[in-house]
Amino acid sequence: MLCPKLRMSIKLKNVIGYVNEFNHMVYSVISTKPKNEHLQLKWQPSINNFCTQKLPKTANIFGDISGRKFDHLEMDKREQEEEKFQDTEACIPRRLKPSPGQYAKMIKIHIAKKDLNSALKVLDQLKENRDKPTIYLYNLILRSFAIQGDIKQCFRLYNKAKQYGLKPNAATYTCLFNVCAVCDRNEVALEHLNKLRQSLYEQQFPLNETHYNAMVKAYSWHNQIVEAFKLADEMRDNNIPVRESTYNSLFHAAIADKEAGLRHGLIIWHLMRLKKINPTLTTYNLLLRTIRDTNLGNLKLDDILVSGWQKGRIVLREGERPDLLASPPVLSTLLPLVEKEQEVTQDDNNSEKQIESINLNDVFVNNRLILFGGMEGFLSRMAYTKVKPDIKTITLLLYLIPNTVQAENLLIEAADERNIELDIDFFNMLIKRRSMRLDYIAAKDVINMTEKRNLSPNVMTFGVLALGCQNCKHAEEFLRGIEAFGYSPNTVIMSTLIHKACQNKNLEYLLFVMNYMLENRMRPNEQAVTEVKEFSKTLSDIKKPTGKYGLQKLKRLEKNLEKFERLYLKWQKVIENMNKSSRN
Structure with a gap:
């Protein structure tokens, strides 16, 4: 008998629970059963001892059951956004969301297509899916913007990653140093570079060889040669190996110093020899650039x-x-060096011999390779170190050899002996080089070289060939040749022809070019407009023809002057109309 009552007692406790608004209902049900009157009297006190206040109708209100009151504090903007996000957005199941590897794959696909905006949107997709990004994903995008030199976007992503609580790693800082190097705004790049470098020093972040090389490159490319060499010394002090890539970066710093860069370049070269670091093709090409673009400063004998x-x-x-x-x-004593003796009075009446030399910059004005073994000596040195030159090496040597056909032909033979394929760009530079020294016959001979090598001319080829058009007949043949190859002359080519006509004060030549441009509705550039305008002011200074057939030549000149006056008015109106249409 006791067990059934106990079971009923437990059952009733479960029924009553803690919900106060059901108390009256439970009480009425029990009181309608007279046989269980004793049971009704027994459970009445238990019901009365539970919560006597009514529960709120809204189950979302927390805290009122205990009777305590809570102060309401306003949420900040970020908390409001988070609450709104939690209330309005449904949580996407894990099986329906991309994995970290799939996010990375999506970013790589966009980067391969050079669509960096879409790559950035993947980070937004991560946020929408309530997935936490990784520093690896940020590094992928950082590197792509670093290659483009977008320093603003790179540091924005860097700061955003830190806001998400991500810890930048070695690859992150390499990307940031590289974007500082590539950025074309010196002041902005150096400001970010110095701040980042100082920040890493304060954090005692362990910089590795790659970081130092990137920093050396950055300072070198922004003309901070002293800072670049200080970093190389810092690498040595920190027992970080200074390899060939570091010295190559220092060559960039040397190239930035136009007055004494070659002296710095020689120091770098001999430091490599001292450390027994073998030069690579990149080293040789950078050395040639240093020889081409910089001077020796105050370098002299016995330094x-x-x-x-x-x-x-x-x-x-x-x-x-x-x-x-x-x-x-x-x-060598073959160079114009000066040696003189100077008696210096000393206490012991000894004399000393002072050797002086003229400025070495004056020695290699016409042949900058003369102090470096010449072309043959330089190529032999490359062969000794088992480094094969490429087309870039040969092109750089073209700027450094003597400005003669003989030296140019020897360079082409050297390239052929080493099986280096010369491209049309090399021969374009050769045409320009010969045209600039007014050797137009040799410039035209270059076309025969290209035909033997089955190289097709491009627009640049015709642009440099225009330098050799000295009269109207040459210009006519030249323009026909362009059309025969299926090209149309551009404004740069026509501007070159106008320049040659005005330079030679050849009125007939100028009339032909101006007519050609008007007939083909070609808009002249500012240089051409200026040159024709200046030429029109000198028409009165044209010498009158004399001697044999002087009268016929005079009549032709007068006729051409009349043509020019009419044509020049038409030329000005056409230019004015073209300018109006372009503004509209």
């Missing part, structure tokens, strides 16, 4: 290029070919 290393001292030797790349660097 020591590498402090404390006697093999870095410039020596004078009789009869030898000068070569500042040798160890030790050699100057």
Whole structure:
């Protein structure tokens, strides 16, 4: 009998529960059963001892059951956005969302298509899916913007990643250093670079070889040669290996110093020799750029290029070919060096001999390779170190060899011996080089070289060939040749022809070019407009023809002057109409 009552007691407790608004209903049900009156009296106190307040009608209100009141605090903007997001957005199941690897794959696909805006949208998709991004995903996009030199976007992504609580890693900082190097705004790049470098020092972040090389490159490309060399010293002090890639970056710093960059380049070269680091093709090409674009500064005989290393001292030797790349660097008595003796009075009445040399910059004005073993010596040095030159090497040598047909032909033969395929761009530069020294016959001979090599001319070819058109007949043949190859002359080519006509004060030539442009509705550029305008002011200074057939030539000149006046008015109106249409 006790067990059934106990079970009923437990059952009733479960029925009653904690919901106060059901108390009256439970009480009425129990009181309608007279046989269980004792049971009704027994459970009445239990019901009365539960919560006597009515529960709120809305189950979402928390805290009222205990009777305590809570102060209402306003949420900040981020909390409001988060609550709105939680209330309005449904949580996407994990099986329906991309995995971290799939996010990375989507970003890589967009980057391969060079669609960086779509790559950025993948990060927005991560947020919509309530997935936390990784620093790897940010690094993928950072690297792509770094290649483009978009320093603003790179540092915006860097700061955004830190806001998400992501910890930048070594690859992140490499991307940031590289974008500082590539950025074309010196002040902005150096400001970001210095701040980032200082920040990493304060954090005691362990910089590796890649970081230092990127920083050296960045300072070098922004003309901070002193800072670049300081970083190289810092690498040595921190026991970080200074390899060939670091020295190549320092060559960029040397190239930035136009007055004394070649002196710095020689120091870099001999440091590599001292450390027994073999030069690569990149090293040789950068060295040639340094020779082409910079000067030696105040370098002179007996200077020591590498402090404390006697093999870095410039020596004078009789009869030898000068070569500042040798160890030790050699100057020859064949060069116009000056040696004089100067008596210096001392306490012991000894005398000393002072050797002076003229500025070495004056020695290699016409042949910048003369102090580096010449073209043959330079190529032989490359062969000795088992480095094969490429088309870039040959092109750089073209700027450094003597400005003669003989030297140019020797360079082409050297390229053929080494099986280096010369492209049309090389021959375009050769045509320009010969045209600039007014050797127009040799410039035209280059076309025969291209035909033997089955190279087709391009627009640039015709642009440099225009430099050789000295009269109206040449211009006519030249324009027919362009049309025969299926090209149309552009405004740059026509501007070149106008320049040659005005330079030679050839009125007939100028009339032909102006007519051609009007007939073909070609708009002249500013240079052409200016040159024709200036030429029109000098018509009165044209010499009257004399001598045999002078009268016929005079009549032709007068006729051409009348043509020019009419044509020049028409030329001005056409230009004015073209300008109006372009503005509209």
